[in-house]
Amino acid sequence: MRIENSFVPVRGVGEKTERRLWREGITHWDDFEPSTVGDVQGDNITDYIDRARDRLAAGDAAFFDRAFPSGSRWRLYENFRGNACFFDIETTGLDARHNDVTTVSFHRAGETTTLVRGKDLTQEAVRRELDAADLLVSFNGKRFDVPFLERSFDLDVTQPHLDVMYPCRQLDLTGGLKAIEEEIGIERDRPDISGRDAVRLWHAYERGDEDALDTLVAYNRADTVNLKSLLDTVTRRLHESVFVGDTERR
Known part of the structure; x- marks a missing residue:
């Protein structure tokens, strides 16, 4: 829609x-x-x-983000999907006051960028990726990823933000990202890792294990890329459940 x-x-x-x-x-x-x-x-x-x-x-996505009721903001996606930025973070814990962001992946226009702590993960790099997008897309990012980024990098994230967790709930798709992916048939090339595994991998990398970082980055990127497949499916199902009529006109 x-x-x-x-x-x-x-x-x-x-x-x-x-x-x-x-x-x-x-x-x-x-x-x-x-x-x-x-x-x-x-x-x-x-x-x-x-x-x-x-x-x-x-191209004023912010106007429509303000205008639409919260339960209908998924409708912005079709118009702004060309410059939507899907993003996901990994951290050393759940509390931004005491823990660090280790990797952040951004997927936009078919390209994925991953920033790594101690290498290229800086305030300027994060701001550049976010500011380049018309619409931000995350899973549980409004409660976790964005507050974590704002506190960790002294940012104020104001772009329109579609948190896919809430449209999923409108379809009775509940639980974490991996559980929902499995329920709707999105497959991963590798077995899942948990948040605890992500912390373990980061600490292993700090001790010199480069393979651990490769694994962590691969899963962070997969979370981000799969968000697009998830949102494509969710918006299609919501359209089918809500709309009455023909939307073929462009």
């Missing part, structure tokens, strides 16, 4: 009204005529569409 199929950002339009519009064949902004609803609602929708067209043409 695309942003242009959506009316829920409009003040006074909820999911029930949006579905009614779709059932009546108004499945895209281009289909809307103010006469199909009351005067006030018609004016609200028209005003929103006019502003939203300008913001979409400008």
